[in-house]
Amino acid sequence: MNRLTQHLLLVLLGGVVLRVSLGQGYLAYVQAGFRPLLVAAGAVVLAVGLVGVLRTRPGADDAHPGPRVAWLLLAPVAVLLVVAPGPLGAWTAERQAAPVAAPRSGTPLGIGADDPGESHRTLTLSGYAVRTQQSDTSPLAGRDIRLVGFLSPREGGGWYLTRIRIACCAADASAVRVVLDGEVAGRADQWVEVVGRYAPSLPHPTEGYPEPAITPDAVRPVPAPADGYED
Amino acid sequence: MRSEVQVTRSRVRPTDVLVVLLLAVVAARFLLPGAFDGPALRAWSTVFVAVCLQALPFLVLGVLLSAAIGTLVPPSFFARALPGRPALAVPVAGAAGLVLPGCECASVPVAGSLVRRGVAPAAALAFLLSAPAINPVVLVATAVAFPDDPEMVAARFVASLAVAVVMGWLWTAFGRGEWLRPPVRHEHAAGTGRAAAFLGAVQHDLVHAGGFLVVGGLTAATLQVVVPRAWLDAVADEPVLALLVLAALAVVLAICSEADAFVAAGLTSFSLSARLAFLVVGPAVDVKLVALQAGTFGTRFAVRFAPATFVVAVAAAALVGWWLL
Secondary structure: OOHHHHHHHHHHHHHHHHHHHHOOHHHHOEOHHHHHHHHHHHHHHHHHHHHHHHHOOOOOOOOOOOOHHHHHHHHHHHHHHHHOOOOOOHHHHHHHEOOOOOOOOOOOOOOOOOOOOOOOEEOOHHHHHHHHOOOOOHHHOOOOEEEEEEEEEOOOOOEEEEEEEOOOEHHHOEEEEEEEOOOOOOOOOOEEEEEEEEEEEEEOOOOOOEEEEEEEEEEEEOOOOOOOOOO | OHHHHHHHHOOOOHHHHHHHHHHHHHHHHHHOOOOOOOHHHHHHHHHHHHHHHHHHHHHHHHHHHHHHHHHOOOHHHHHHHOOOOHHHHHHHHHHHHHHOOOOHHHHHHHHHHHHHOOOOHHHHHHHHHHHHHHOHHHHHHHHHHOOOOOHHHHHHHHHHHHHHHHHHHHHHHHOOHHHOOOOOOOOOOOOOOHHHHHHHHHHHHHHHHHHHHHHHHHHHHHHHHHOOOHHHHOOOOOHHHHHHHHHHHHHHHOOOOOOHHHHHHHOOOOOHHHHHHHHHHOOOOOHHHHHHHHHHHOHHHHHHHHHHHHHHHHHHHHHHHHHHO
16 A cells, blocks of 8 residues: 555545534444544544645655555445444344343432423433332322333333433443333334333343333324434 | 566556545445445444544544654653663553553554653553553543442552553563564655654554554454343353453453443443453453554564453452452
8 A cells, every 4th residue: 555545545534534523423423522532533634644645746655565454444434434324223222231220329319390381200211210220119109201212122022212321432332221011103213202100110021130111101203312322 | 668567567556446445435325225224234333433433532642642752752761761670660651551541542552652762662561551541531430430339440440550560570571572563664764854754653653553443443343243231141140250251341342441431330230340350351451452452563462462461450350359349
């Protein structure tokens, strides 16, 4: 590989990284707060490549072949341009689910007053899941609760309301799932808003650990949020 | 005559290959719109891109620092800053890992340029292992991820520093210079200044280390998609097996050291000692890191260093876990 090709690869990589990080695309891969670092890194790579392209004189140093492994820099560029993969969804949720840990605190966590002007309380999926696992679930009793997530199929039929959470990037994804204990029509990866009431946890169909559940009263399709990993 | 010979040989130029590959990418984009919709392929692509994107800023930081060390800092600085005897320089370099806030992708190029600048390899390797594991960002992330177990931070610090120092001393005792192959950097033609040398070093390292980062990303994404989480929870109750399995998991997942604490915190069915092994092994040995090490120091180095580090890291995690957790 000659110098010019190496520099062109850097230009491509830097350009694609900048494009992904200046738009909304990066939210499918990394934490929202990571954006400034990505923009800076993309800009440096692009600038280094551009300067290299401008300074390369034809036939100047083809005596020094570059590393062959550098061709692989084209792989992320190609995957981003051709597949343009979106956020992780139901397929990953099925493989990354784990039991919800019960909180250690003795006093049960409350859920606060209803949303302003509404007769329900909006909770994050993980916030709801944790509260269903504490020994005292009285804060949830008799309340209408609103949750937002996407549908993922449950073994043996039925649906989970699901969120994927990431700490840093999509490689560390973990899934939070709440069983929709009732008849729900939908398809996997469809984002929905659920208003319902607390239901006792159900055993996992094969592993047996308790899975948080909710009895849905209203299930309404909603557009996917810009940051699908926020929860 | 000579020009004729060159014409008939008509080598394919790399730029031509690049153009053809790019055309293929564009064609695939428009001619095969439904071919990449399988959920497994899309999940694989997301994880692959995520690993590359997430590591890139740290790699760029490491490459810039490494180029600065290689071109702007005189070698005499390191001769004065580090004790002359490797046995003493190792712990000093290991402790110096406290000051490089970044993940493992940043420390490999920096360690490479330290070796080129005449720092004893044992000391540079101690720095390579300690910097991604004990820097303040990582320790704070660990404290945030384990709010109920503050001793986890101390355990991680002690175990990771111990791994770095022990590996440095092992290298002093048994390491051989010929295993190391610091990349030969062709110096720029005469008449170019420091700025050009700096730029040349950055270009060279970005292309080189970037390629190996992609190798690691491909491996990590594939293993993530192939290994389901349910396999893990099956072994959580066997103390020794659980520790070994989480250590192996840290190698194949290749999670950034600034995020691995959150993943470990989520592995609630495992003991704290097993999770400590995950945190100690991850920043020292993982598929992405081994690929980067092979690129920087050569394959002969990586095939010896990585398994040795794995064994030392598992032992350190088991001992410190038994002592502190």
